Amino acid sequence: MKPAPPLVILNASILTMDPLHPRAEALYCREGRIVAVGSNADVRALAEPDAVVLSAEGATVTPGFSENHMHLFSGAAELDHLQLAGVSGFQELAARAHAYAAGRPEQLFLFAQGADYTLLGPDERMTRHHLDRILPDRAFAIFSHDHHTAWANTKALELSGLINGAEVGAGAEIMMGEDGLATGELREMEAFDPLLVTAGADRYRLGLSTGGEPDPYPAGADFETDIAVMRRGLEWCVRHGFTSLLLMDGNYHQLQLLAEIRRRDGFLPARVRVPFHFKNFMALADMQKGSDMAAAYGDDELSSGTVKMFYDGVLDAWTALMVEPYANKPESIGDCLFTQEQFTAAAIEADRRGLQIAVHAIGDGAVRAVLNGYEAARKANGLRDSRHRIEHIEVVHPDDIPRFAELGVIASMQPPHPPGAMGLPLEPTVSMIGRERWPYAYAWRTLKDAGAHIPFASDWPVSPICPIRGMKAAITRRKWAETDPDQRFTLLEAIAAYTVEGAYAEFKEDRKGMIRPGYFADLTVFSRDLEAMAPETLDEAKVKWTITGGRVVHAA
Template structure:
């Protein structure tokens, strides 16, 4: 007896991402699985009296997007905060902050996100004195797009107890002025956290990425508000065609809230969370916590089965780690957050336990340290299918390019991050890394050509989340100079990095990432044919339908 479809999507340009049948016209869904893929005529035979028929109107039908690197709690909170994306100049900054303050008179801390390092100019950095001129009687924190640097006004620094500075640990810095007081610039999480905790959320959204810890005390009202914030962020993901995401910060608090959402109304997006390993944590946490969380959260809707670390910070904040000196600062290479020996121990033990590792590494020095650690794991544990990753890889040393393939390391990169893309300024980045490093910066095509597996994502809320915008940025990236390599991939390679390869890196390539009978019914329908429009027009396409686990999670009538 032939099964009957619950949903049929027809009249589409189906891109299955399945090499055995790359294109089709229609897809049939039954329950939470794909029933069949074929021509309109073939799929029509699977309709019953209760089948929902959806006309794709010639638009692309493809596997749902898998955002391979994002921060759901922080991104969800940021949806309600001031966005300074694209704001330039003191007057525009002042107007935006003043208006936001007037609209939110009861906020304990005013937070402005996506603040360019060069928001004032390419020469002048923000200080507390600039911010005091805008607002001096309410605490204000501006946060850079990469979320590794913040700027606070004087009252915020005083209330946080850091106006006169404080030891904030290796790789973090409260920048001090010649007057012995903080300038207002706060580099990295430990420096920003004393101010961030004054926000309406108490900074809980930053715990998973900052300390890897749990909130001390949360009232029932606060937890309910946090869950509501997460639900809003999850709905936003679904509206963009995202059916899976891989979070890059994690703690038990987030996992338990997501589990409650799944148990009460169902997650509209599949979630993969990490155990966040910090440099002060004992190695035993990998067994006592990371492995235990993996066993507890192990469904295909919510799983916690990898370890995330930070090896360095960011270039613009001078906290990234390079093999050679910063071009503008002789004698300074950056300071890693883990020693080589310590990181090697973590990589070896995590992989021994069957836990993949993902490491934030911006500079080529940090990238090299991570590759060394993965090689140490191979030497200690023997060859294994670890699917370890490096996140960002803003600069790779030419001597390390081939090591991605030889160590089986996945390149997890963000097409929205290269300066000059997605509205980002070129400076101070280009000056800081220096002309000799330009060809090896954001070099995803070089890595792919050398045999590396690659996944794409946005690092939301560091960059805007819409996958179509990210794909547009990947396809339209411009070289910084005429003699620079072209790092663009083909459309098929780019879409694979957002679908089937992202499923593969999760060890879920046997059930998602392709439109194939028996696979999960995770589908997105676009308003046009992504293969026919010019690359410049990709970002103007709309997501008209998102289906996750057979459930319609977003639809434009």
């Protein structure tokens, strides 16, 4: 593949995120790097005659956006599923499902994504009987928007061997009815993975569900199907302005698919980092796979080197681990997928190997346990620039807020996740958290002011991937009570969370995350001047061009 031609962008409102030179109107790229940033006249004087010239027409140009927590392979596969975001009530659900099923008469198993826990109303939980009324003769399963709960009809439960229940590990649960049969509600991955296996869709979630490899390994048409799914995901990401992707599930299969796409095309449209997923049933010796993945894939386009773990579940299923009981379920503090001792041992081992650790921890009890593990790893192995991460942090205990900066722990957070943001209902989540904990829920401003690094993300496909909507959510977030702290970010802080902070989280702040000579020519060009827009209208802007390594990989 020939290198991208020289590229010039003129007439722009460039937000460089470089504190030394924060603004410019033009830039020049050559051989995948930024060569010059300045005025139109300065850049025109430097550019070769054969350079591609783009006019931003006064619109905002930023460093290429980084999606700092996402699930590329499974998200891409789900683009073809029935999408239920915003659907409310049984009648609307039934109408959507009937229309979707009618268009796929030969499909064995039908899946839907993005359902609110309160889809049927604030006081009614979905069961197989609801879904049987919609599609009694075809296997049908719906996943919650957070992907931690599924609801399946009787046909799906029978085909998957779940109708009579099954043994599952810590933190997972197959809800059983008084009749001795499964109700259809399946909490956490181990409970609902049999649905995906039965449907032949488990390859796309292996990096999340088991951290293992497909067996048998896909060949021929199956491999080409996986290539097509991965391409679809990459295209979806660059369409939304992303030039860097930090995956939060992974295995060799995903790395090999991405490497094959690069071999065929000569480049990847976005830079991708794929972790090793360490599960609670694994032995510490299995951490060698993470070291091997890091050694095999370590360039600036495709890399590994992170260990992903899950400590708890989610608030809406009462599976997030809390310090004190749930406000609306006082007998429960949730569940943990590791004991403190198990997690600490894993953290010490991963840290000893020089791997970065990223842990899903939603409840304040899980956040505390992960911080404890990181502190123990520092004591055991010595101080180093580890940049370990905690993902989500939907509730944090006030005593633990300063520990992020003290331990150098990155707080990876998602602006679309708070109840009330981007169309999410307030209930049942705010009542589960409880009024006393509201000030410490989704507390990204509080953590930032305490010195933590805060990269933003969507957790796609859990939430819509669009970073413009994510920035709007961060800038316009409303308090649940007037006495709660204001957690809003400014526009420039939100942009930094998708650029500078993403580069820092990858240890690559010396080559990306800013528009500066010598840095990668990774750029996101918008259709409007974002600074001239009212925050409430920010999502009227679109991504006009996405540029990775000086190559235009998306043009609207």
